[in-house]
Amino acid sequence: MPNSHYENFPVGSPLLPRALRTPVRVIYAFARSADDIADEGDAIPAERLRALQDYEAELDRIDRGEAPETALFRSLAQTLHERQLPTQALRDLLSAFRQDVVRTRYQSWEELMDYCARSANPVGRIMLALFGETHASALVQSDAVCSALQVINFLQDVAIDWQKARVYLPQEDLERFGVSEQQIADGHADLRWQALMRFQVDRARQLMLSGAPLARAIPGRLGWELRLIVLGGLRILEKIDAVDGDVFRHRPTLKFADWCLLGWRSLRFVV
Numbered sequence: 001m002p003n004s005h006y007e008n009f010p011v012g013s014p015l016l017p018r019a020l021r022t023p024v025r026v027i028y029a030f031a032r033s034a035d036d037i038a039d040e041g042d043a044i045p046a047e048r049l050r051a052l053q054d055y056e057a058e059l060d061r062i063d064r065g066e067a068p069e070t071a072l073f074r075s076l077a078q079t080l081h082e083r084q085l086p087t088q089a090l091r092d093l094l095s096a097f098r099q100d101v102v103r104t105r106y107q108s109w110e111e112l113m114d115y116c117a118r119s120a121n122p123v124g125r126i127m128l129a130l131f132g133e134t135h136a137s138a139l140v141q142s143d144a145v146c147s148a149l150q151v152i153n154f155l156q157d158v159a160i161d162w163q164k165a166r167v168y169l170p171q172e173d174l175e176r177f178g179v180s181e182q183q184i185a186d187g188h189a190d191l192r193w194q195a196l197m198r199f200q201v202d203r204a205r206q207l208m209l210s211g212a213p214l215a216r217a218i219p220g221r222l223g224w225e226l227r228l229i230v231l232g233g234l235r236i237l238e239k240i241d242a243v244d245g246d247v248f249r250h251r252p253t254l255k256f257a258d259w260c261l262l263g264w265r266s267l268r269f270v271v
Contacts (some may be wrong), residue, residue: 015221015228020130026079027126029053029072031093031178038097039164048101052094055090059087059094085129089122103164109203112170113147120150138218144211151204152233155197155240158184159248169200187248197245201237208233212271214227234271235262 036052037043058073068074080087089216098121106112124142128134154161154168161168162184174181177196181187189197208230215226232254239252246264 015225017221023079023083023130024127026072026075027090030076030090031123033072034094034097037099043057045101045214048245049098051100052098056094058092059090062124063087071093083130085126089126092122100166105171107171108170109170109173112151112168116147117143118151127222131218131220132223133218138214141211142215144207145214145226145233146211148204148211148228149233151207152236153201155200155204156236156247156251156253157188157227160268169196173199189244189246189248194245197240197247201240201245205234205237208237209271216269224266227269229260231262231269232258 034052036056037048037055037220043051043098055073057074058068058070061068062073062077062080068077076090076106079085096115099115106115121143124146127151128138128142158167167174167181167184173196177199178194183193208220212230214224215230217223218226235254235258236252239250240247243250243252
């Protein structure tokens with residue numbers, strides 16, 4: 001996920017059953033466009049919030065059984081009806097996007113997790129619902145995987161987020177490790193920064209590992225999809241460790257060789 005939240009959304013994955021590709025593309029279009037309203041272009045905050053409120057109004061129309069006003073939401077309404085999906089997960093996403101417009105700092109890990117619960121976890125819950133996997137333990141583990149992916153994205157994109165005047169590293173952690181925001185502005189990866197990033201990487205890894213059993217528990221294509229998602233996140237963390245947390249000069253991404261490695265790892269799936 002570059003500072004968009006959905007780079008890893010499996011919209012084009014060959015592992016998706018053909019019957020689910022259109023529903024996923026429609027939901028992706030909603031999430032992607034709403035995210036762009038919050039993040040892209042030069043609109044002022046009030047304009048962004050009004051546009052997101054228009055999205056909320058369209059969801060209200062869907063819930064009332066009325067015809068939405070736009071083509072995107074007419075397609076979304078059909079998808080939600082056919083797949084018997086509630087609008088709440090989509091409303092949670094809109095809540096997170098509104099928060100992106102007005103909030104640029106997080107004091108604690110708990111505050112960041114509250115944000116992830118709305119910016120990332122709904123995507124996993126929607127995917128589980130599409131596959132008919134809605135038992136409580138699956139939801140808990142899916143939330144852990146999705147929140148971990150979001151945190152990993154934040155670690156990847158410290159420099160990119162700074163250009164948007166945002167810092168997703170908890171302020172209490174910056175203070176704990178003696179790291180100033182000026183260091184982020186300067187891209188200064190000294191020993192204090194390295195210690196901070198090791199702490200963040202370890203925490204993200206533990207969060208991901210807590211949800212990883214879901215990939216073994218769910219059979220079929222979704223299970224294989226989840227294996228690659230989990231392993232991909234863990235691979236990014238390995239790459240951050242390999243550069244001592246210097247994501248300013250070495251933003252970690254998954255290249256062809258990494259995907260080959262992940263394919264091999266997925267066959268054993270030992271995490």
